[in-house]
Amino acid sequence: MDNCTAAERADFRTRILRLAWPAIVENLLHTMVGIVDTAMVGRLGAAALAAVGLGNQINHLGLTIFSALATGSTALVARHIGAREPERARDVARQSLILGVFVSGAVMLIFLTSARGLVGFLFRRAEVGVLDQAAGYVRIVSLAMILNYFLIVINAVLRGAGNTKTPMQITALVNVINIIGNTVFIYGVGPVPALGVAGAALGTAISQACGGILALRVLCRDELLGLRPADSFRPDWDIIRRIANIGVPAGVEQGMLRVGQLFYTMIISSLGTISYAAHQVALNAESLSFMPGAGFAVAATTLVGQNLGAGQPDDAERAGKVGRNMGMLVMSAMGIVFFLFPGPIVRIFSQDPEVIALAVVCLRLVAVAQPSLAVWMILAGGLRGAGDTRSIMGMVMVSFLGVRVGLAYLLALRLGLGLVGAWIAMVADLFLRSILIQLRFRRGEWKLVKV
Numbered sequence: 001m002d003n004c005t006a007a008e009r010a011d012f013r014t015r016i017l018r019l020a021w022p023a024i025v026e027n028l029l030h031t032m033v034g035i036v037d038t039a040m041v042g043r044l045g046a047a048a049l050a051a052v053g054l055g056n057q058i059n060h061l062g063l064t065i066f067s068a069l070a071t072g073s074t075a076l077v078a079r080h081i082g083a084r085e086p087e088r089a090r091d092v093a094r095q096s097l098i099l100g101v102f103v104s105g106a107v108m109l110i111f112l113t114s115a116r117g118l119v120g121f122l123f124r125r126a127e128v129g130v131l132d133q134a135a136g137y138v139r140i141v142s143l144a145m146i147l148n149y150f151l152i153v154i155n156a157v158l159r160g161a162g163n164t165k166t167p168m169q170i171t172a173l174v175n176v177i178n179i180i181g182n183t184v185f186i187y188g189v190g191p192v193p194a195l196g197v198a199g200a201a202l203g204t205a206i207s208q209a210c211g212g213i214l215a216l217r218v219l220c221r222d223e224l225l226g227l228r229p230a231d232s233f234r235p236d237w238d239i240i241r242r243i244a245n246i247g248v249p250a251g252v253e254q255g256m257l258r259v260g261q262l263f264y265t266m267i268i269s270s271l272g273t274i275s276y277a278a279h280q281v282a283l284n285a286e287s288l289s290f291m292p293g294a295g296f297a298v299a300a301t302t303l304v305g306q307n308l309g310a311g312q313p314d315d316a317e318r319a320g321k322v323g324r325n326m327g328m329l330v331m332s333a334m335g336i337v338f339f340l341f342p343g344p345i346v347r348i349f350s351q352d353p354e355v356i357a358l359a360v361v362c363l364r365l366v367a368v369a370q371p372s373l374a375v376w377m378i379l380a381g382g383l384r385g386a387g388d389t390r391s392i393m394g395m396v397m398v399s400f401l402g403v404r405v406g407l408a409y410l411l412a413l414r415l416g417l418g419l420v421g422a423w424i425a426m427v428a429d430l431f432l433r434s435i436l437i438q439l440r441f442r443r444g445e446w447k448l449v450k451v
Helices: 006-042 046-082 088-121 128-142 145-160 166-187 198-219 237-269 275-310 313-340 342-344 353-366 370-386 389-414 418-443
Strands: none
Touching: 006 046, 006 145, 006 166, 006 198, 006 275, 006 313, 046 088, 046 128, 046 145, 046 198, 046 237, 046 275, 046 370, 088 128, 088 145, 088 237, 128 198, 128 313, 145 166, 145 275, 166 198, 237 275, 237 389, 237 418, 275 313, 275 342, 275 370, 275 418, 313 342, 313 353, 313 370, 342 353, 342 370, 353 418, 370 418, 389 418
């Protein structure tokens, strides 16, 4: 690989695995939060399952902003760690928290006051009862918004510094608390009444709040990045501007993804409750494949950023390529499992025969796109580590909005293919994005991005 010896390749693989495996486990645990919610609520019926799905679509709009700030923080921390500038990395971590308090607080207030109007406007064709439950879900989860921001951005800062084990451990605790909370509040235990969808929201909010508190405690005690009483907590506009230069395009990209996903969800929700429930089940089943892809993407983000900070752009490129190849191998194997054994997987999430039959078809469709999904996730992680978020934004605009949403409308509604047509559009989008990002990474302009 690019004049790299066998020993050097082995060293890259070792370094990537050292960073990737805790991130893979973390994503497994993080995914389990959604899976547990879906599996437990799924036993309440298709309407409850649809309500949680629609509510999460709104909550993800807030997470878009948080992810943008986290992307900027990760890239800057990785650069400063690579350049052996721990004090500047610590400044970035502190300013990320300061900025986030105001941003997450604003998002929380909007969601608390406007939840019913948002779900009613975006999903007006859904049943009224589903919309009411979805709005309640949004309001309850919003109560933990600021602490959830701390959880997201602190984990991102730690990863930028090369620490992927601590975020894994924090997420493990969040997952355990979520399972306990769901069991107690969804079905009722002892004096606690069964709250159904509201119980799922309460369990999620409590787990996120606990995770945020723990993450803040970890950051305060971290030897490299830890907050100190003597630190200034006034906004540093130069650092905030640098975070924004990376984070704003990442936020626009995530915003386009969320808006596109909303339009995509509006198309699917108009197909009826059974189709939307099957869509949620298939998405949760497919999310199992995100774990290795997200793990290798974290490794690519960290190593690309740190190597660029250390003035070693060729090593940054090799890190991206090795991570891509390893991730493709693992996710291709998962695609084979999805294609051959979809039934047992989707039955984890629903016992409704109509939902199962439709979800099986969708899971088989997306199985063939797993290698493309791996390429997109991991190389996008590498470009984010370089601070090259504008190029990713452009690809999302062309492929997700232009292909997935446009083609879904054509196939699902105009040509009458229903949910299957919408998932064919998803597969086409993933193939195109993998081609576009391969071309961008190969050209190498990302090595020259200034952060």
